[in-house]
Amino acid sequence: xxxxxxxxxxxxxxxxxDVADLxxxxxxxxxxxxxxxxxxxxxxxxxxxxxxxxTSTESALLPLRPSTxxxxxxxxxxxxxxxxxxxxETVLEESDWIFIAATCDAxxxxxxxxxxxxxxxxxxxxxxxxxxxxxxxxxTNTSVPVPQVMHADAKRSTPRLEFEYIDxxxxxxxxxxxxxxxxxxxxxxxxxxxxxxxxxxxxxNGLIGSYQRVRTAPxxxxxxxxWPPYEPTTSTIEFFDWAxxxxxxxGMTSQTWxxxxxxxxxxxxxxxxxxxxxFPRNILIRNGHLAxxxxxxxxxWWPEELEGVISGLQFFQSMDIPPTEQANVEAxxxxxxxxxxARGFSEHAKRAFWADxxxxxxxxxxx
Numbered sequence: 001x002x003x004x005x006x007x008x009x010x011x012x013x014x015x016x017x018d019v020a021d022l023x024x025x026x027x028x029x030x031x032x033x034x035x036x037x038x039x040x041x042x043x044x045x046x047x048x049x050x051x052x053x054x055t056s057t058e059s060a061l062l063p064l065r066p067s068t069x070x071x072x073x074x075x076x077x078x079x080x081x082x083x084x085x086x087x088x089e090t091v092l093e094e095s096d097w098i099f100i101a102a103t104c105d106a107x108x109x110x111x112x113x114x115x116x117x118x119x120x121x122x123x124x125x126x127x128x129x130x131x132x133x134x135x136x137x138x139x140t141n142t143s144v145p146v147p148q149v150m151h152a153d154a155k156r157s158t159p160r161l162e163f164e165y166i167d168x169x170x171x172x173x174x175x176x177x178x179x180x181x182x183x184x185x186x187x188x189x190x191x192x193x194x195x196x197x198x199x200x201x202x203x204x205n206g207l208i209g210s211y212q213r214v215r216t217a218p219x220x221x222x223x224x225x226x227w228p229p230y231e232p233t234t235s236t237i238e239f240f241d242w243a244x245x246x247x248x249x250x251g252m253t254s255q256t257w258x259x260x261x262x263x264x265x266x267x268x269x270x271x272x273x274x275x276x277x278x279f280p281r282n283i284l285i286r287n288g289h290l291a292x293x294x295x296x297x298x299x300x301w302w303p304e305e306l307e308g309v310i311s312g313l314q315f316f317q318s319m320d321i322p323p324t325e326q327a328n329v330e331a332x333x334x335x336x337x338x339x340x341x342a343r344g345f346s347e348h349a350k351r352a353f354w355a356d357x358x359x360x361x362x363x364x365x366x367x
Contacts, residue, residue: 097121110165118165119150129154130212131297132161138273138296143196145292168284168291171335172328175280182288187338189290190283194307194342200273202301207232208239208271210300217298218276218310219358224250236267236303243354251366252357260364261357264350274302278311278339280331308347309355312336 098110105126112118122131132152139146151162171186178186209215209232216230226249230242247257275282276298284291311332340346347356357364 111162120147120163120165121160122163123156123160124158127159127161128212128297129159129161131295134211134299135163135296138197138200138299142200142273144193144200145290146296147292147294163294166284166286166292166294168286170281171283171285172280172331174285175327175331175334178285178288183334185288186285186290187334187341190335190338191342193290193293194339197273197275198270198304198342202271202273206234206271208234208236208301208303210276210298212297212300215300217300218274218302218306226250236269236271239303240265240267240354243358247354247357247361247366250361252361252364256364261353264353266351269303269305269351271301272304272307273299274307275299276302276307276310278307278335280328280335283335303355304343305345305347305349305352305355308336308339308343308345309352309359311339312347313359 093114094111095114096112098112100108100110100120102108103124103126106122106124108120108122110118111121129152132149135146136149138144139148147166148164149161150164151160153160209230210217214221215232216227221227221230224246227246228242228249233239233242244254244257244262247261248254275293275296277295278293282295283293313332336347345351357366
């Protein structure tokens with residue numbers, strides 16, 4: 001299998017007066033890239049127009065970590081950000097592999113190499129290249145513990161993503177063995193990670209939506225085909241108008257929405273980086289500490305009420321559960337509580353009714 005060399009690319013958000021414009025800044029060595037004046041013109045990932053040159057006097061909004069992310073793509077970027085790849089190649093010789101997990105359209109395994117390194121491989125028809133892009137962005141621009149992206153290949157018939165291997169176990173697996181003090185430590189660390197997500201800078205275009213092409217991905221729109229299509233917007237008014245039209249499409253009357261839901265909506269809600277699938281299975285624990293948050297394919301920028309409602313789904317939809325699932329439900333409740341601590345309000349809060357309605361319409365007499 002072929003790999004790229006270690007020319008490093010990092011994304012930076014650049015402060016330009018009142019607007020934060022996304023730029024891609026190459027930190028390649030002079031032997032690889034001779035540009036040394038700190039000036040770069042990068043096409044905008046949506047419009048294709050060239051942004052103004054970034055000069056060395058402009059500052060990044062967040063400290064950045066170097067990356068060795070290597071990427072193959074033969075088509076246009078599907079996500080919100082630009083991606084680039086280096087020109088060299090190297091070879092890693094495989095020595096062993098260990099199965100980790102599988103779904104109907106993707107599988108994950110640990111791949112070990114003869115040089116002593118390991119990677120977590122995710123491959124299948126259901127694997128999205130955008131997951132590598134947004135994971136790389138989170139790794140670069142925040143302090144949230146995520147695996148480093150090592151390689152991504154969308155040219156295959158089944159896309160393949162390669163991540164730094166994080167030695168840890170899923171929260172639901174270790175939950176019964178955790179002491180009360182360990183649970184408290186993990187809670188504090190998870191709250192800080194969620195707060196770091198809240199503080200992450202929004203994309204330059206400020207759109208409310210998922211990173212991937214299905215812009216309403218965390219809502220699982222296939223569940224409700226009668227919902228109107230969503231066009232990403234920068235306006236919270238337009239977003240909540242869409243949420244209202246979804247509620248009406250599944251049977252809520254306009255009078256009920258206007259009297260029961262609308263009065264509690266906060267148009268000044270903060271649009272924050274949202275994982276979109278923050279369940280115990282995507283939280284890795286090692287030695288009683290938070291090791292990593294994984295599986296960012298549903299991530300995007302959404303109103304701050306959304307994450308807590310999603311995280312509480314597994315708990316609220318599992319009232320009649322077998323004993324074997326008790327640990328998973330308890331861990332889910334734990335995660336939802338951590339989200340609420342970070343946000344400063346409960347998923348039961350009236351301001352979150354709009355999100356609860358879209359995920360749990362039966363709570364409102366809708367089917």
